[in-house]
Amino acid sequence: MATFNTLLLSLLIIVNCIITVIPVVNAENTASALPAKSFQPFSPQDNYLFDCGSNTSTILPGNRTFHPDNSTAEFLAYDGKDIQISGPVPAANVTPIYRSAKVFAADATYTFPITAPGWHWIRLHFFPLNTSRYDLKTAKFTVEADNFVLLHQFELQNDTTVIMKEFLVNVTTERFPLRFKPKGTVAFVNAIEFVSAPNPLISDYATMLFPVSQTFGLSTHSFQTVYRLNVGGPEIETDQDSLQRLWDPDTKYLDPKEMGKSISVSPAIISYLVVEGSPLIAPPAVYASAQELADSNSVKPDFNITWKMDINVHFWYLIRLHFCDIVSKSLNELYFNVYINDKIAISGLDLSELTRKLATAYYKDIVVNSTMVSSPLEIKVSPVDDDAQGTRNAILNGLEVFKMNNSVGSLDGEFGVDGTRVSDGNDSNRQTVAAVGFAMMFGSFVGLGAMAVKWRKRPQDWRRRSSISSWLLPVHAGDATFTNPNKTPLGSRQSLFYSSTSEFGRYFSFSELQEATNNWETTRIIGIGGFGSVYLGLVDERTKIAVKRGNPQSEQGLHEFQTEIQLLSKLRHRHLVSLIGYCDENNEMILVYEYMSNGPLRDHLYGKNLPSLSWKQRLEICIGAARGLHYLHTGAAQGIIHRDVKSTNILLDEKLVAKMADFGLSKNASSGPEKNHVSTSVKGSFGYLDPEYFRKQQLTDKSDVYSFGVVLLEVICARPAINPQLPRDQMNLAEWAMQWKRKGLLEKIIDPTLAGQINPESMRKFAEAAEKCLAEYGADRPTMGDVLWNLEYALQLQEASTMGKTDDEIKSFAGPSSPAVLSPATASSSNPFSHE
Incomplete structure (x- = not known):
């Protein structure tokens, strides 16, 4: 058995080399890079800044105005007595928002309206002001956000310094609650920031650390910033970062310090890759400084620079490494390895191959699971032991460490919002098994x-x-x-x-x-x-x-x-x-x-000024797309779930025949009578995403049905699934349209170009199909076969009206027992997998 384990470990090491040692870059595709000023600045749509307990507004550097929370009663729900305190801060240079605080003797909830779903910063500021009534240094409380625990029984433990806790959450609801729950005494907070973050800030993809490199979905997780270091440079204060992030110097984490040597250049020379880069990932000042080897010509085989940071070993972590070659005089000089906890994280990193230009920003995200975590966390950079390389050096420009929520949605402790406790090994064993399975797939x-x-x-x-x-x-x-x-x-x-x-x-x-x-x-x-x-x-x-x-x-x-x-x-x-x-x-x-000459369906509905489609054409297109999805779900030996159904993935040929496209996110459906879903990370497009899939991370073919329901509403209303420019109650098409449907007034919001074209019974049948697709629970939604049947029925009703039938005849034709249309079971019995 020991021999087998040794062999397996060797195999995993080899597989890891295969995946990490060969970053392929096409030499003909020279990476395009631009200076920081070429990128658009970020303007947060949601920007709530509260100076808690204050009676006046406070303006901080960067022209950020913190408003008193007593003037924003609509945001705060609290049954207790309003307690506001103020007092001196420990030093004159401490931010003024720490001079007051709001104290809660009972549960209190701030609720923030959301105008722009997506990533949001939550920053909580604490300082235990002196007060004769409350000893805030011994206060203990929990802070919860929506379905996540941010702080569990948090206490300052007589700490008399200011504390800021920063979190990053993916918000998908119209209103976002932030709850303070005292545990024994009181809860308090000095200031709150709830601010939109740019969605590209966190990609859904990251690389897992050894034993294998694999992609890891991040969009369903929440994060807490544990460390954010400007490596080789000074502190970068919040007003120097367009996203108001604080970057600490790295010197206190260098161990030993003499192994690294700081180097810096003018931030003005830093460029960013057009496709994957942006100053929003990190400002130029981060990439303009670095630590390099103190003796770059050292011949010691273990010569490296090491950073050590204390962490909680019960959580997973997202490690973001920032690189920018500001040390080389020409391309192809710098070639080095990166290690996390002595495991190879990046083998043979060659920035020249990735950026094709010096002084160009590059970053890499790596997820470290709890089985690989030890404290202190160690990050190392070391030159490759390769005689063919002309320069022996290694650099790091910036480092961020984010804690990821555990399986019960907690970023602090082992209990979730509903009191659920993390089971032993719950978060690590499942992914470890998956990782080993992934490695075995590459055994050949x-x-x-x-x-x-x-x-x-x-x-x-x-x-x-x-x-x-x-x-x-x-x-x-x-x-x-x-x-x-x-x-x-x-x-x-x-x-x-x-x-x-x-x-x-x-x-x-x-x-x-x-x-x-x-x-x-x-x-x-x-x-x-x-x-x-x-x-x-x-x-x-x-x-x-x-x-x-x-x-x-x-x-x-x-x-x-x-x-x-x-x-x-x-x-x-x-x-x-x-x-x-x-x-x-x-x-x-x-x-x-x-080649699909008429492009995506969306272009014919809105945004491109193309000729309007008739109602019959729209019905035929929806029927074609439904047939394609029905075939995916039922026509293969194992059903296939598309997972990204939307109007841009329905393409039209020269005759406006609809065809489903883009299967890059598709998954094989589960097999066997015992399982009716696939457990997987959430992927898809916002506005089309099945809410049950999002909540449970359990994918079924009914997730495609939900997304198709949104497409049906796009077809009849000719507007996007999500439009953040509209008032909040109109922003989400599915919710807005269904409100009008329940009122029996859907015709009020349909595409004006369809006015007078649609037979009322045809529209009613079409709207019913869309409503059923959008049922909250998958079990209540129809199959794609049922949807197809209803759409074909709607088309027959429309055609009957154009043939001169009276309204009474059409209504009779639309009855529930009409023999004019085959039932789904009958329709599929002759040739269920027909390619027509």
């Missing part, structure tokens, strides 16, 4: 892993001289054979190809697609996503194609490609966009699809 790549170790000592142009279909490999792991007919010299990559590529359709050479898109001309771009760009191409002189060219730097894109090629190589249906072929030259990830 042991030989490739061994070569990856050799590749670390590679010439600088190795990517340009080699080719590998690595983006195809995981799709077929375990059920395919690979050939290597031509061995190449040691140190260069071997070309590996799947032995049967026919299922992917036609093979296109890179030069052929380059010519088809006029050398990837920007005017040919017809779509952009997390994977990269989609180009209009022309092959065989007259055949138009859609060419999806993946971005090699996008982990999200790689996963989406793998999912899409796996699904579309198996599925064929008139109402699914067809995969024509692929290209795997020059480290490219390229898929070729049939």
Whole structure:
């Protein structure tokens, strides 16, 4: 058994090398970077700043005005006596918001109206002012936010310094509560900030630390800032950061201090990558300073810079590492490793390959699970032990450590809002098992892993001289054979190809697609996503194609490609966009699809000034999309859940035939009678997201049904699913439209261009279908087959009206027992998986 465990551990190490040692960057795609001033500043739509207990407003640097909370009674629900205190702060340079406080002897709740759903900062400020009535230094209380515990039985323990607790939460509701609950004595707070944060600040994707690198969904978690360090530089105060973040110097965490040497440049020279970068991630001042090796020419094999920070080992952490090459004189000089708790986090980080330019910001997010956590947390950077490298150096510019909520939604302690307690190992074992399973999937790549170790000592142009279909490999792991007919010299990559590529359709050479898109001309771009760009191409002189060219730097894109090629190589249906072929030259990830000349459905509903669709056309488009989804759910050996149903993923061909597209987020449905859902991180598009899926993180085909219900409302109302420019009660289409539907007045909000076109019975049937799709619980929603039946019925009602039938005849035709339409069971009995 010990031998097996040793072998398994070795395998995991090799697999980790495969994934982390080869960051693929296409040499032809030079990264585009711009100075900080080229990016738009962020203006928070929700911006609630309260100076608690104060009678006057307080203006802080940066022109931020904190309003007294006694003048905002509509925000605070509290049954006790209003207790406000004030007093001196410990030092003259301490922020004025600490000179007063609100004290609660009973539970109190601040409620914030939300105008812009998404990420929000919560900053709570505490200082125990001297008061004869209350000893705030011994106060103990809990703070809860919506379904999360922010602070559990928090106490200052006679601390006489100011304390600020910062949290980042993803808000999806119209109102957000913040509850203070005293435990024995009183609760208090000096100031509260509840402010919108830019949504790109936290991507849904991060890399898991050893034993394997895998993506990790972040959008459903909440975070507490534990450390935020400006490495190698001075403190950056809140008025120097556009998001009002405080960056501490890193010197007190360096251990030993003499291993690092600070270096700095002018912030004005810092650039950001256009696609993945922004000063909102971190200001230029962070990237303009760094710690580098104190003796960059040291020959000691274990020479490194180490930062040590105390943490709570019972939680998971998001580690954000900031890099910017301000030490090199030219490209391709800096090449180093990053370790977290002595586990390899980034192997052979080569900033030149990632940014293609010096002094350009780059960051990396890594999730550390509780089984890998120890205190103190140790972050190390160390030069690669490679004689081929000209400079032995390593740097770090910035470091952020965020605590992640546990399985019961707590960021502090083991109890959730409802008193649920974290079970032993609840948060770690499940992910650990998943990680090991993920590693075993790559077991067939042991030989490739061994070569990856050799590749670390590679010439600088190795990517340009080699080719590998690595983006195809995981799709077929375990059920395919690979050939290597031509061995190449040691140190260069071997070309590996799947032995049967026919299922992917036609093979296109890179030069052929380059010519088809006029050398990837920007005017040919017809779509952009997390994977990269989609180009209009022309092959065989007259055949138009859609060419999806993946971005090699996008982990999200790689996963989406793998999912899409796996699904579309198996599925064929008139109402699914067809995969024509692929290209795997020059480290490219390229898929070729049939060209849908009329683009996405959304463009024909609003925003593009295209000719309005008739009601019959809209019904036929909805029916086509419903057929495609129904086939996904029932037509494959194992049902498939699309997971990103929206009007932009319904494409129209030259005859306005609707086809479902973009299967990058799709999941296989659960199998077996005992399980009716897939437990998975929440992904999808805001406004279309099934609320039950969001709450429970349990995905079913009824999640697609909910999203399709939102699309139906888009079709009849011709407006976006979410419009933050509208008043709060109109912002969410599903909620707003259903309010009018329940009043029996849906016709008041339909697309004005449909006025006089729609038969009332047809609209009633259509609206009923949408309402049923939007039921709060999945069990109450119809299947896609039922939705399809109702939409076809609505179309027949519309056609009956155009044939001159009277209203009475149409109403009779619309009766519940009408024989004119097959029931779902009957309709599917003849050929349930028909491709029509």
